[in-house]
Amino acid sequence: GENVEQHPSTLSVQEGDSAVIKCTYSDSASNYFPWYKQELGKGPQLIIDIRSNVGEKKDQRIAVTLNKTAKHFSLHITETQPEDSAVYFCAATRGSTLGRLYFGRGTQLTVWP
Amino acid sequence: DAGVIQSPRHEVTEMGQEVTLRCKPISGHDYLFWYRQTMMRGLELLIYFNNNVPIDDSGMPEDRFSAKMPNASFSTLKIQPSEPRDSAVYFCASSRSGSRAGNTIYFGEGSWLTVV
Numbered sequence: 001g002e003n004v005e006q007h008p009s010t011l012s013v014q015e016g017d018s019a020v021i022k023c024t025y026s027d028s029a030s031n032y033f034p035w036y037k038q039e040l041g042k043g044p045q046l047i048i049d050i051r052s053n054v055g056e057k058k059d060q061r062i063a064v065t066l067n068k069t070a071k072h073f074s075l076h077i078t079e080t081q082p083e084d085s086a087v088y089f090c091a092a093t094r095g096s097t098l099g100r101l102y103f104g105r106g107t108q109l110t111v112w113p
Numbered sequence: 114d115a116g117v118i119q120s121p122r123h124e125v126t127e128m129g130q131e132v133t134l135r136c137k138p139i140s141g142h143d144y145l146f147w148y149r150q151t152m153m154r155g156l157e158l159l160i161y162f163n164n165n166v167p168i169d170d171s172g173m174p175e176d177r178f179s180a181k182m183p184n185a186s187f188s189t190l191k192i193q194p195s196e197p198r199d200s201a202v203y204f205c206a207s208s209r210s211g212s213r214a215g216n217t218i219y220f221g222e223g224s225w226l227t228v229v
Binding site: 034103105 | 117146155156158161169204206217218219220221222223
């Protein structure tokens, strides 16, 4: 099966700085890469996703990049705010599995005011 | 629209007792997933259903765990007998095949299980 590795496990930044979280995957057939944000006491919530036919996708302060050759993808958060503090998970899957996601171990992001 | 609804939100039980977790997926979704989250193992897929039929239960830890989906709007995850190592947050999630959203999975708020 797929193996997704995520780094770093913890990340602390000052408010207004950028944060980058990186993931690698092992299955070259994976073609869908979502990112989830999990706040304390809540379930993971999808914040952005990217498919293998594009290299970058942006949504306001959040962007994701994908390098299929190297089998890695990254989440970029610019102008971080304290409310961005949460655990972020990357995931990967093949479209044929229709949602059977393989998750990274998560990154605890802390944004200091 | 209501999201994925799970109950109970919190459960504290004694070792050896039966635990039943419940889930109502988002209406119209044909995939339902049960995940378990622990500090040691992260998010693990236990089992998932498509159109109420179990597709992959390879993540179910052992025979003490069982899951059912009697209809499109209800699923249960049962642990019998429960053990302290089953303490975790159990998430139910659902998705819809063929939608423009693709493989987007929507998670419930989780059931926090503590076995003492």
